[in-house]
Amino acid sequence: MKRRNFIATAAVGAAGIASSQVNAQKMETSKDFKLKNNINHSVCQWCFNDIPLEDFLKTLKDLGIKAIDLIGPKDWPLLKQYDIHCSMCNGAEISLEEGWNDPKNHDVLIKNYTEMIPKVAEAGYTNLICFSGNRNGMNDYVGLQNCVDGLSKIIPLAEEHGVVIQMELFNQVNHPDYMCDSSLWGVELCKHLGSDNFKLLYDIYHMQIQEGDIIRSIQNYHPYFGHYHTAGVPGRNEIDESQELYYPAIMKAILDTGYKGYVAQEFLPTWDDKIEALKDGFTRCDI
Known part of the structure; x- marks a missing residue:
């Protein structure tokens, strides 16, 4: 007893x-929050969408964060009001499941991206997201060629306007059947398209689950990675000691490649104070 x-x-x-x-x-994080800004910090708004966008932008402004991810044209004027850059635009895609790997989507996607690319450029932004879509029984090689056939119709327009189309990599746990679930598949697509205006959005959370070896992938394939997302594994929550990735080392690997783009926090906060959780994430990545 x-x-x-x-x-x-x-x-x-x-x-x-x-x-x-x-x-x-x-x-300590709250008291000493001051960024070195060797990393260009951003954050995905959807993870904090219970906070009104304008209030969130005011907070980012106060914190000295200069960018936000995954915002469409409707809200760009509000971003400009607070001098917050849109580091990854959206609004041209159909859905995560219906993408460029299926020719039946090409007419709609080509129309959407043809209209959106000039808007992105006119607003002073660069990155525009896209998705492969699900396999639905399709062979990966067939899907890759379908992506090449469709995307090659819009890449010249993207080059003309200085816009970079970025396909996001996902894992099979959160997005079963999604085709662009491998760094190698994505890199092969980039090679086939042969344009600096098409790159991969390397989501560290997704790729840790799907294939691991994050730092080696960054070192080997960084010329094809145009943007990065963060989150803790497992759970997609804070990037603190409650999860398995050590983000300072990952950020150092990214910096060592000469990368000058944005790294966006895309974790779902569990702390009572979500902004404190976000500040903690920025601090851990601010090497």
Whole structure:
């Protein structure tokens, strides 16, 4: 009985210490929040969409964060009001599941992207997201060629306007059947298109789940990566010690490639204070 009491007391004590350490860490992050900005920081708005966009932009402005991801034309005027750059535009895609790998989507996608590319350029932005779509029984080589056939219709327009079309890599756990689920498949697509105006959005969270070896992939394939997203594995939550990736080392690997683009936080916050969680994420990536 004494042993049981000791174990129970020790467990409570350890939990209290851990909680105190987390609270102290949060206070320290809040007190000393000042960025070096060797990394160009951004954040995906959808992860914080319970905060009104204008309020969120005001917060980013106060924090010195200069960019936000995945915003469409409707909200670009609001971004400009707060001098926040759209580091990844959206609004031309059909859906994650219906993409460039299926020729039946090409007419709609070509129309959408032909209309959107000049708007992105006129607004002063560069990056525009796209998706491969699901396999639906399709062979990967066939899907790759279908993507080449469709995307090659819009790449000249993207080159003319200085817009970079970026296809996001996903994992099969969160997005079953999605075709662009491998760095190698995506790199092969980039090689076939042969344009600096088509690159991959390398989502670190997705690729840790799907294939791992994150730093080696960045070192080997960085010329084909045009944008990065973060999140903790497992769970897609904060990028702190509760998960398995060590983001300072990943950020160093990205910087060592000479990358000058944006890294966007795309984790789902679990802390009571979501902005403190976001500040913590920025701080960990701010090497």
